[in-house]
Amino acid sequence: MKTAQQWYDEYAVSHQNETNQKIHYICVPAIFFSIVGMIMSIPSGFIQNTLGISNPMIGNWASIVMVFLLIFYIRLSFTLFLRMLGFGVLTIIGNYYLGQYLPLFITSVAIFVAAWIGQFYGHHIEGKKPSFIKDLQFLLIGPAWVLEKLSK
Numbered sequence: 001m002k003t004a005q006q007w008y009d010e011y012a013v014s015h016q017n018e019t020n021q022k023i024h025y026i027c028v029p030a031i032f033f034s035i036v037g038m039i040m041s042i043p044s045g046f047i048q049n050t051l052g053i054s055n056p057m058i059g060n061w062a063s064i065v066m067v068f069l070l071i072f073y074i075r076l077s078f079t080l081f082l083r084m085l086g087f088g089v090l091t092i093i094g095n096y097y098l099g100q101y102l103p104l105f106i107t108s109v110a111i112f113v114a115a116w117i118g119q120f121y122g123h124h125i126e127g128k129k130p131s132f133i134k135d136l137q138f139l140l141i142g143p144a145w146v147l148e149k150l151s152k
Contacts, residue, residue, distance in 0.1 A: 004076040007141045008148055014128040015145075023122035025150060028142045030115035032087070036062045037095040037108030057096050066092070072140055083147045 002010075015021055039062040053059030066088045074081035098104060123130050131138035 001075070004080050004144070004148075007076070007137075008145050011131050011138055011141050011145045014123070014126060014131050017122075017126040020122035020126040021149070023118050023125075024142070025146055027115040027118040027122070028146045029087070030111050031119070032143045033091045033094065034108040034112035034115065036066075036088075036091040037098065037104050038112070039065055040092070040095050040099065041105035041108065057092055060092075062092055062095070069140065073144065076144075080144050080148075083151070084144060087143065087147060 015024060040060050042061045044056070044060040047061065047064065048054060048056075048059040051059065057063070070081060070085055070088065073084045095104060095108070098107060119130065131141070
């Protein structure tokens with residue numbers, strides 16, 4: 001199994017251009033946020049009834065998926081796990097409140113599409129294909145890489 005640093009180093013190969021990096025600092029978290037929003041849009045009555053959880057910020061499909069993502073991250077690094085836990089909690093809270101004012105699924109799809117357009121534009125500038133073309137796990141590494149870069 002690769003270490004977090006090995007993943008970051010490999011991811012960085014196709015993210016050398018400063019403009020592409022700046023685009024990623026905005027678009028990668030936006031994509032993560034929008035995916036959480038789309039997953040939170042799935043009716044969660046089953047989870048709430050089965051587990052007896054009435055809090056909509058905990059009793060939703062995104063929280064369940066987040067647990068599995070955090071298992072992936074903790075296997076790489078405890079520090080990475082803590083960063084992604086914090087970011088994950090913020091995205092769930094943000095999407096909960098966003099859904100109070102706007103239709104969450106439609107808004108999430110719009111954010112998702114706009115952010116991917118930005119990503120592909122950034123890679124056009126970079127002149128290199130996105131890392132996930134090589135390995136889909138890079139879709140999970142991208143948010144961690146952004147948090148790592150922004151924490152320096």
